[in-house]
Amino acid sequence: MAVLVFAESLTGSIKKAALEAVTYGNLAAQALGTECIALTIGTAEGAETLGQYGASKVYNVAASDDFDSQVYAAIISNAAAKLGADCVVFAHSSSGKSLAGRVAVRMDAGMVSSVITAPASGTFSVQKGVFSGKGFATYEIASANKVVTIAPNTFRPTASGSDATVETLAVEAPATRIRVTGKATVDGIVPLPEAELVVSAGRGMKGPENWGIVEEMATILGATTACSRPVADVDWRPHHEHVGQTGVAIRPTLYIAIGISGAIQHLAGVNQSKVIVVINKDPEAPFFKAADYGVVGDLFEVVPRLNEALKKFKAQN
Amino acid sequence: MKLLVCVSQTPDTTTKIKFTNGDTEFDTNGVQFIMNPYDEWYALVRALELKEQLGGSVTLFHVGPKANETVIRKGLAIGADSAVRVDAAATSALFTAKQIAAYAKAGEFDMVLLGKETIDYNGSEVGAMLAELLDMPFISYGTKMTVEGTTATINRDIEGGEETLEVDAPFVLSCAKGMAEQRIPNMRGIMMAKRKPITVIPAVEAADLATVVKYDYPAEKTGVKLIDPENMDELVNLLHNEAKVI
Ligand SMILES: Cc1cc2nc3c(=O)[nH]c(=O)nc-3n(C[C@H](O)[C@H](O)[C@H](O)COP(=O)(O)OP(=O)(O)OC[C@H]3O[C@@H](n4cnc5c(N)ncnc54)[C@H](O)[C@@H]3O)c2cc1C
Ligand SMILES: Nc1ncnc2c1ncn2[C@@H]1O[C@H](COP(=O)(O)O)[C@@H](O)[C@H]1O
Numbered sequence A: 001m002a003v004l005v006f007a008e009s010l011t012g013s014i015k016k017a018a019l020e021a022v023t024y025g026n027l028a029a030q031a032l033g034t035e036c037i038a039l040t041i042g043t044a045e046g047a048e049t050l051g052q053y054g055a056s057k058v059y060n061v062a063a064s065d066d067f068d069s070q071v072y073a074a075i076i077s078n079a080a081a082k083l084g085a086d087c088v089v090f091a092h093s094s095s096g097k098s099l100a101g102r103v104a105v106r107m108d109a110g111m112v113s114s115v116i117t118a119p120a121s122g123t124f125s126v127q128k129g130v131f132s133g134k135g136f137a138t139y140e141i142a143s144a145n146k147v148v149t150i151a152p153n154t155f156r157p158t159a160s161g162s163d164a165t166v167e168t169l170a171v172e173a174p175a176t177r178i179r180v181t182g183k184a185t186v187d188g189i190v191p192l193p194e195a196e197l198v199v200s201a202g203r204g205m206k207g208p209e210n211w212g213i214v215e216e217m218a219t220i221l222g223a224t225t226a227c228s229r230p231v232a233d234v235d236w237r238p239h240h241e242h243v244g245q246t247g248v249a250i251r252p253t254l255y256i257a258i259g260i261s262g263a264i265q266h267l268a269g270v271n272q273s274k275v276i277v278v279i280n281k282d283p284e285a286p287f288f289k290a291a292d293y294g295v296v297g298d299l300f301e302v303v304p305r306l307n308e309a310l311k312k313f314k315a316q317n
Numbered sequence B: 001m002k003l004l005v006c007v008s009q010t011p012d013t014t015t016k017i018k019f020t021n022g023d024t025e026f027d028t029n030g031v032q033f034i035m036n037p038y039d040e041w042y043a044l045v046r047a048l049e050l051k052e053q054l055g056g057s058v059t060l061f062h063v064g065p066k067a068n069e070t071v072i073r074k075g076l077a078i079g080a081d082s083a084v085r086v087d088a089a090a091t092s093a094l095f096t097a098k099q100i101a102a103y104a105k106a107g108e109f110d111m112v113l114l115g116k117e118t119i120d121y122n123g124s125e126v127g128a129m130l131a132e133l134l135d136m137p138f139i140s141y142g143t144k145m146t147v148e149g150t151t152a153t154i155n156r157d158i159e160g161g162e163e164t165l166e167v168d169a170p171f172v173l174s175c176a177k178g179m180a181e182q183r184i185p186n187m188r189g190i191m192m193a194k195r196k197p198i199t200v201i202p203a204v205e206a207a208d209l210a211t212v213v214k215y216d217y218p219a220e221k222t223g224v225k226l227i228d229p230e231n232m233d234e235l236v237n238l239l240h241n242e243a244k245v246i
Helices: A016-032 A047-053 A069-083 A094-107 A212-221 A229-233 A264-270 A286-290 A299-316 B037-054 B066-078 B093-107 B126-134 B187-193 B232-242
Strands: A003-006 A036-041 A057-061 A087-091 A110-115 A124-130 A135-141 A146-150 A166-168 A178-185 A197-201 A224-227 A254-258 A275-280 A293-296 B002-006 B009-011 B033-035 B057-063 B082-086 B111-115 B138-148 B151-158 B161-168 B171-175 B198-201 B210-216
Touching: A003 A016, A003 A069, A016 A036, A016 A047, A016 A087, A016 A146, A036 A047, A036 A069, A047 A057, A057 A069, A069 A087, A069 A094, A069 B126, A069 B138, A087 A094, A094 A110, A094 A146, A094 B093, A094 B126, A094 B138, A094 B151, A110 A124, A110 A135, A110 B093, A110 B210, A124 B210, A178 B151, A197 A212, A212 A224, A212 A299, A224 A229, A264 A286, A275 A286, A275 A299, A275 B232, A293 B232, A299 B232, B002 B037, B002 B093, B033 B037, B033 B066, B037 B057, B037 B066, B037 B111, B037 B138, B037 B171, B057 B066, B057 B093, B066 B082, B066 B187, B066 B198, B082 B093, B093 B126, B111 B126, B126 B138, B126 B171, B138 B161, B151 B171
Parallel strands: A003 A036, A003 A087, A036 A057, A057 A166, A087 A146, A110 A146, A197 A224, A197 A254, A254 A275, A275 A293, B002 B057, B002 B111, B057 B082, B082 B198, B111 B171, B138 B171
Antiparallel strands: A124 A135, A135 B210, A178 B161, B009 B033, B138 B151, B151 B161
């Protein structure tokens, strides 16, 4: 018995998603009375730091860095068998989501995705958000083996303990059947699904030329920018910024909504944010019902004022 | 190309969500169901475009009771040639994936298309399970695809970027925004859909390994705290000292 965490390193190094997964793996291992083992595949700079987040052992399997769910899933389930793991943890990320279902099938494991709680000891039960944040469901996994993916920004990694020694593990893997021909990632910006702080704006901005004040706020806070759908549809903003039911679903700790009305389809993607700030000139805007803090006013006056206040705060802290 | 498109139904986002039977079941009473947008707008429409370009057929596949045929008819009205319904409730992702796998194995499809996730349970589970059951490559979150011969070139979303890859049929693909544009069924499509066949088949045996035992409602927001628009220092102070998020 052990908890095995797939610590992803999509761009060659260990990032936040992997640290969160190991943090969760450690919580699960404590609840189940066992140990947490981390597994990395291919290039994984910083893998030794996983020890600080609760992995008692860290393994690396040599393989191509070109992601193929078929190959990686075989490696992970073969490693689980070799290491005696009966619970496998993934981040709910693009690679985690592509792998978890495959590994569940290979291990005959019950699976729950995007969980927000550690398993309770005794029966293996975990909770997740459902119906666009309008409810929560508690699942029980009956099978001996278990697979979970964990929601982003939910299990905050805190370092303690010391680095681990990364050991090499040899397991069987099939040949790949896909050919990766290109990979383009934007450097320096935290991708939306992982972002803890998000500054988002909508049609109230009147036009793309006015986004300077939004970007300024994001820069001051170290936040990622997002937008409502109509704004992406008319190309005021890039499509990957679109959040909501048909765009990216996010759960940051802080979501600042500027000139967005708060339609139900928009809320569906953001209402699991921990704290929501709404800036809107219309006191009747539906978004205020979902907000923690609200400012009723003209964004072209309020946002520059807030930016000054944030700058002052950052200078002092 | 012989294409299989898996479609699910979900409550319309504007639906009020209620639970029943001691909060152990989702109350479907009075709920308006729609085809899962990712399945309809992206998977189905891209499949139809491929058929228009290369010839072949588009078959819809749905696991669910007879009442769900409204959603299947809509898919036929948009342009699918035929549909298969497994006459059973889709009680878990694994159960659903096993139904699709059993049918797809026998049918020798070139491509199985799905949505990236259902918007009610946001599982993102069925596609990966299906690919493993079929021992096929799985390309997830495809945003663009071109096909030449039996080789597809696909762009897919990854964290903070995009990946491009090539894969030979057969494979499983999950579709996200960008893959196609929504199509509204026209009158002719709706009329023709009435005559298209929906084949009903029994479920293959498959156990549910993970089951919902309880639902909860989210905690009510305590109400918005309004801040004087002249006093943004106060907002910063609250975010730092009260909410502790900056
Ligand atoms: C099937 C479906 C799926 C959808 N999916 C999504 C989705 O994923 N994401 C999404 O965002 N939307 C989605 N929508 C669209 C959604 O219903 C709304 O139309 C959209 O969110 C509105 O965007 P908005 O708030 O930017 O614009 P508007 O609704 O036009 O709101 C603009 C707001 O700005 C305020 N404002 C204007 N000027 C100022 C000013 N000077 N200062 C301060 N405030 C000002 C106004 O009071 C208003 O509240 C979907 C719709 C459908 C039907
Ligand atoms: N009951 C079902 N019948 C057919 N296909 C389904 C069903 N449920 C889910 N799918 C397909 O699987 C995809 C992913 O679903 P999920 O894993 O539940 O998020 C959906 O977008 C559909 O394409």
